[in-house]
Amino acid sequence: MRNTITTDIAYCQELLQNNELVAIPTETVYGLAANIFNDTAVRKIFEMKGRPMFNPLIVHIHHLDQLSSLAKSVPEAATKLAARFWPGPLTLILEKNALVSDLVTAGKSTVAIRMPNHPLTLQLLQGLDFPVAAPSANPFTRVSSTSAQHVADYFGNRIPAILDGGPCMVGLESTIVGFDGEAAVVYRKGGIALKAIEACVGQVSLLTKNEDAPQAPGMLAKHYSPGTKLILSDDVLKTIEGFTSQKVGVLAFYESNFANASIVETLSEKQDLDEAAQKLFAALHRLDQAGLDVIIAQRFPNEGLGISINDRLERAGN
Ligand code: AMP
Ligand code: MG
Numbered sequence: 001m002r003n004t005i006t007t008d009i010a011y012c013q014e015l016l017q018n019n020e021l022v023a024i025p026t027e028t029v030y031g032l033a034a035n036i037f038n039d040t041a042v043r044k045i046f047e048m049k050g051r052p053m054f055n056p057l058i059v060h061i062h063h064l065d066q067l068s069s070l071a072k073s074v075p076e077a078a079t080k081l082a083a084r085f086w087p088g089p090l091t092l093i094l095e096k097n098a099l100v101s102d103l104v105t106a107g108k109s110t111v112a113i114r115m116p117n118h119p120l121t122l123q124l125l126q127g128l129d130f131p132v133a134a135p136s137a138n139p140f141t142r143v144s145s146t147s148a149q150h151v152a153d154y155f156g157n158r159i160p161a162i163l164d165g166g167p168c169m170v171g172l173e174s175t176i177v178g179f180d181g182e183a184a185v186v187y188r189k190g191g192i193a194l195k196a197i198e199a200c201v202g203q204v205s206l207l208t209k210n211e212d213a214p215q216a217p218g219m220l221a222k223h224y225s226p227g228t229k230l231i232l233s234d235d236v237l238k239t240i241e242g243f244t245s246q247k248v249g250v251l252a253f254y255e256s257n258f259a260n261a262s263i264v265e266t267l268s269e270k271q272d273l274d275e276a277a278q279k280l281f282a283a284l285h286r287l288d289q290a291g292l293d294v295i296i297a298q299r300f301p302n303e304g305l306g307i308s309i310n311d312r313l314e315r316a317g318n
Helices: 009-018 039-049 064-070 076-085 121-125 148-157 194-201 235-241 275-286 303-317
Strands: 021-024 029-034 056-062 090-095 110-112 161-163 175-180 183-188 230-233 248-252 263-266 294-298
Touching: 009 021, 009 029, 009 121, 009 161, 021 121, 021 148, 029 039, 039 064, 056 148, 056 230, 064 110, 076 090, 076 175, 076 194, 076 235, 121 161, 148 175, 148 275, 161 275, 175 194, 183 194, 235 248, 235 294, 248 275, 275 294, 275 303
Parallel strands: 021 161, 056 110, 090 175, 230 294, 248 263, 248 294
Antiparallel strands: 021 029, 090 110, 175 183
């Protein structure tokens, strides 16, 4: 039998053409991909993840020419953002055209589109005559996968193939931007900092939380969660005091010395928020497998990708 983890792009293309699922590497996190024009294939994504059908999927393209077959219209601000950030960790929400099925968009009139920045996946997509839908390759509400092994740990050989592109270089899901006319609205904080979006299109608004009718599941309160209880803390040493007789793991920005912690995962000794983002999910996977009673995560500086990291940790703690 073939290994599930592979670098054979032609084999992965063949599987996708046959309406099977393939896990794909991207710069954000690994995705669980299927042909967007085949509803049977797309349904397999929802089944594999245990993802509710009201959660729309992100469509992955490799060339700007593909936009016209997917979106009815493209606001000028979207064109600017695509020119600046694609391929890259930015998803645009655009009015969908009729070719895109309601299954992909969960019945919405809009479709989420992104061009991922990973050489293997771009090569894979170039050889297909359809884009793929690909949400993060993890069971619903769980921590995203940033390596082929994370995907294998979750799904084993239930996925026909996992294309191994190494560890994800950004490590956080894409920043999702929608449009109210020409005005950009951020639906989900992610791999591109808000400041960088604003430097491109001017001030943006943030979509406010509405848990009853989430516009984007990235907005659901519980998401990105390890199986172990996680507490986001402004003062880790103080929080640890409440757990003296328990096995505690700490997720820290740059410090590594926490008395009474069994394990400390330090994300960036040089205090680089991009490096911390890249290492975040792998550290959460390790902490989750360490048999801890509780994970205490330090709140990150509220700037750059620190804003997106805090967003993930807040939801992981719910
Ligand atoms: P995931 O790839 O699992 O991180 O999830 C994809 C994200 O894209 C979710 O947060 C979706 O809600 C969001 N998304 C996809 N399509 C749309 C859409 N049409 N409108 C708003 N959000 C969307
Ligand atoms: Mg996800």
